[in-house]
Amino acid sequence: xxxxxxxxxxxxxxxxxxxxxxxxxxxxxxxxxxxxxxxxxxxxxxxxxxxxxxxxxxxxxxxxxxxxxxxxxxxxxxxxxxxxxxxxxxxxxxxxxxxxxxxxxxxxxxxxxxxxxxxxxxxxxxxxxxxxxxxxxxxxxxxxxxxxxxxxxxxxxxxxxxxxxxxxxxxxxxxxxxxxxxxxxxxxxxxxxxxxxxxxxxxxxxxxxxxxxxxxxxxxxxxxxxxxxxxxxxxxxxxxxxxxxxxxxxxx
Ligand SMILES: Nc1ncnc2c1ncn2[C@@H]1O[C@H](COP(=O)(O)OP(=O)(O)OP(=O)(O)O)[C@@H](O)[C@H]1O
Ligand SMILES: [Mg+2]
Numbered sequence: 001x002x003x004x005x006x007x008x009x010x011x012x013x014x015x016x017x018x019x020x021x022x023x024x025x026x027x028x029x030x031x032x033x034x035x036x037x038x039x040x041x042x043x044x045x046x047x048x049x050x051x052x053x054x055x056x057x058x059x060x061x062x063x064x065x066x067x068x069x070x071x072x073x074x075x076x077x078x079x080x081x082x083x084x085x086x087x088x089x090x091x092x093x094x095x096x097x098x099x100x101x102x103x104x105x106x107x108x109x110x111x112x113x114x115x116x117x118x119x120x121x122x123x124x125x126x127x128x129x130x131x132x133x134x135x136x137x138x139x140x141x142x143x144x145x146x147x148x149x150x151x152x153x154x155x156x157x158x159x160x161x162x163x164x165x166x167x168x169x170x171x172x173x174x175x176x177x178x179x180x181x182x183x184x185x186x187x188x189x190x191x192x193x194x195x196x197x198x199x200x201x202x203x204x205x206x207x208x209x210x211x212x213x214x215x216x217x218x219x220x221x222x223x224x225x226x227x228x229x230x231x232x233x234x235x236x237x238x239x240x241x242x243x244x245x246x247x248x249x250x251x252x
Contacts, residue, residue: 001026001202002047002078002171007056007066009042009226016042018226019056024171029197030204031217031234035246038223040206041083044173048080049073060171077170081177083206085160089149093140093159096148097131098124100163134166138192154185158192165196172196174205178212190216210247214238222246 002024009017017039024030032040045051047058049070058066065073087096135141140158143151151159157177164172174193178186190212197203207213213220214234222230222237224246230237237243 001061002204003059004043004047005057005059007043007046007058008054009039009046009051010054016226017046020223020226020228021056022221022228022231024202024204025219026202027197027200028202028218029193029216030202031213031220032204032206032223033208033210033213033220033237034223037225039226040223041175042226043223044080044175044206047073047173048078077168078173079164079167079169079171080173081160081164081175083175084179085157085175087148087151087156087159087163089147091148092145093148093151094128094131094135094144096159097135097163097166098127100166101127101130131166134162138162138195154181154188157181157189161189161192161196165199165201168199169201171202171204174203174207176206176208178207178209186212 004023005021007017007020008015020039020043032043034040042051046053046066049065049068049072053066056066057064060076060078063076065076065078088099091099132141132144135144138158140162143155148156148159157179161174161177177193178189181189186209193203193205193216205213205217214237217234220231220234220237221228222240222243229246230240230243232240
């Protein structure tokens, strides 16, 4: 579904990604692991068009997306969450989730201006309904009217994910969805990721939590100093000597 071919990204003299090639298969949960600074977030930034590649290409279903603008890539159905991403604190949970939809349902500027207000509010009602449905399906309906600023850290991380899936993307990139969470909350994130896969959304997840990642991912790619050093099914990765060596001495 998503194919990286010889992707390199340099920041001045620092090679954050070195000729990385791998694919993310449709319908599968793909995990990406690697020690701090190994290039995981940079890879997501390159896929989503936030950073231009230094060389190489990225394809989404045979369409070359590297070089396209970030909003065009997002409109193709590639969405992401950010490491320690933020909600809008002055909005409710439901309104934050609605934000994930409204940017994709606005057809164009003229449409927004020329529409009589009652049609706009009709559309808003439809957006609200969809956002509420997704909150119900992930078991967070009871939090709909709470202020985002009143949520605990783990709940915010959850809602960030929900906001990213409400537009029903084809592929969702999660950057450290369980960061700063206790074991019980991390397990819930793992469950949510599987639920998202079951909705028909392809998921790629970056996580320091190797235990959670090995439990949810069906395929794992390992980066180290910007290079792909291994890929395979979790049981293979867990006993791969190159991977074990890369992690020796790191607190991951
Ligand atoms: N915008 C940037 N400008 C300069 N250097 C950057 C930039 N973004 C990332 N880097 C560098 O590129 C390397 C890879 O960073 P990246 O954030 O992709 O790592 P990561 O694998 O996501 O790490 P972490 O596990 O800590 O989140 C690091 O050395 C980082 O300092
Ligand atoms: Mg990162």
